[in-house]
């Protein structure tokens with residue numbers, strides 16, 4: 001099993017708890033039909049509850065929207081947060097492999113410039129434990145910029161994350177990530 | 192009792208002339224559609240078995256089946272919900288059976304063309320057929336063209352349905368705006384007799400408008416692809432066509448839920464003995480859906496970082512806003528209708544209620560996926576089929592089954608047998624869906640003939656659940672069939 005951590009953990013907990021809440025509310029409504037009552041008697045309470053629920057739900061949406069604006073994976077959001085200058089790495093996806101360096105430094109901001117030589121592909125970065133960390137699409141005629149910092153050394157996996165034809169599921173390759181400083185010169189050459 | 196066929200304006204091909212009462216027409220379409228869903232569900236099970244290494248499939252075969260399953264299921268579900276909405280509204284709105292015949296025939300022909308392209312030609316760029324893959328695969332060129340013609344036919348069939356709805360609404364309520372119940376807000380629009388459109392007509396009006404917009408976009412898409420097919424010099428921009436593809440694909444799949452809402456508004460009152468009433472809140476809520484549902488597509492392109500930032504941020508906002516009417520008005524309103532009602536628990540009402548729960552849970556998963564920082568680790572993982580199977584298979588399809596149960600008549604349902612069938616079906620359904628979610632959280636990509644771990648183990652377990660689900664489904668369909676025959680023999684038709 002791949003460890004569940006980071007965003008995936010947050011998503012799982014949110015999904016389970018929200019689904020549990022709606023399921024319980026739902027079952028409660030289903031059970032209530034054992035004690036029937038006149039619609040007029042429940043309707044006005046229902047409308048009041050609906051107004052309250054509308055406000056709660058609307059506020060949740062606004063908060064979630066505001067929070068996510070600052071954590072978007074786009075260059076305009078990430079560049080601002082970046083302190084160190086980035087190493088630029090070009091990635092070209094083909095049916096069915098990526099042309100890119102086979103090793104990169106850890107803990108250095110990397111600017112991936114990703115494109116495709118044929119169809120749409122995806123550029124997904126998986127940790128040595130198999131956790132999906134980041135992704136961007138690889139599209140012909142366009143260059144997508146993804147800023148990413150490898151958290152530590154190890155053998156990461158680059159995997160295609162857009163269906164691209166018969167070889168799609170075989171389109172993955174290892175990427176060696178080393179502690180920066182030790183091989184810095186070779187990277188700047190490759191990049 | 193069969194519904195009497197009303198006398199209508201003379202038309203070239205009158206369905207009544209060929210012995211097709213609306214009831215027979217709808218019954219036949221339901222039979223064909225439900226049969227198709229079963230076959231396509233089997234194909235789904237075959238895909239899972241292949242991903243779990245229980246059977247061997249060539250990658251080309253796997254992707255062809257994936258394409259057929261996706262395109263076939265979406266078209267069939269749109270067809271089935273459309274027919275259900277047509278049936279519950281045809282009396283109110285004097286809809287034309289001949290139009291429904293044209294619509295069904297066009298969709299079925301489209302499906303036949305797509306099936307030939309896939310099964311004979313091996314066409315397999317997945318149901319979203321993202322440019323330029325359809326032109327760069329291992330399949331022959333004729334299959335590419337044939338598939339696009341198939342999609343065009345399905346689109347035309349749905350457009351005919353939307354036109355007929357719109358014409359019926361305008362005939363009865365004076366204008367499409369009154370169909371949307373905007374007259375509750377704008378006194379100037381009000382009809383002299385004070386008649387306002389009931390909620391199912393409001394839903395139908397929204398579907399007709401957004402459906403026509405969607406089909407128009409889809410036609411531009413397919414015509415551009417066909418032009419490129421005839422002459423590869425015809426230029427296509429990959430980003431533009433991707434936006435158009437998802438505008439069409441997302442909106443048409445999403446509309447199936449809004450079509451179902453119209454059916455819920457009509458059917459749920461039959462079981463609860465309470466009614467939905469049009470008011471300003473319903474009108475406003477459906478106006479929000481009308482405007483924001485077509486703006487939600489950019490959430491499919493969050494990982495295309497070259498896309499304009501306003502579309503990304505706007506796509507998240509629109510997706511969020513589009514959920515407000517569903518949660519605050521339709522789902523809340525349905526639960527309020529059930530709350531402490533004298534609910535008649537029949538197979539149909541159970542299916543409708545379960546479908547509403549599937550809609551909610553799938554909706555929660557969809558919202559998480561539509562939140563950009565989360566999308567970065569969910570996009571194109573199994574989380575995507577997880578959430579849409581929850582509200583298409585565990586939602587819309589249950590509404591279709593619930594409608595069918597109502598349609599064949601709920602009298603003398605064999606209680607114990609039905610309970611057993613329901614337990615089987617829902618156990619299979621929930622287990623199957625949970626394996627999808629687990630795969631998504633574990634980062635297993637969607638659309639893979641061969642998955643990284645733990646994909647194969649999850650697929651093995653899921654295959655078992657699919658088998659249970661399909662056994663439950665067959666049993667349920669047989670029970671419907673037997674009930675339909677018996678009720679018809681007793682001269683009784685739909686209802687409780």
Ligand code: HEM
Nearest residue numbers: 232235236238239261264268317318576583584637638657
């Ligand atoms: C009857 C049970 C069903 C089973 C066992 C099933 C199974 C599957 C499987 C295994 C996949 C491939 C997932 C992947 O690895 O990417 C899939 C994809 C899909 N399914 Fe289903 N499914 C079922 C019902 C439905 C229904 C009712 C609908 C729609 C109304 C539907 C629509 C789709 C779509 C649109 C795709 C995506 C196709 C693509 O990626 O191009 N399925 N399904």
Ligand SMILES: [Cu+2]
Nearest residue numbers: 121160164171
């Ligand atoms: Cu690829």
Ligand SMILES: [Cu+2]
Nearest residue numbers: 160162164168
């Ligand atoms: Cu790929």
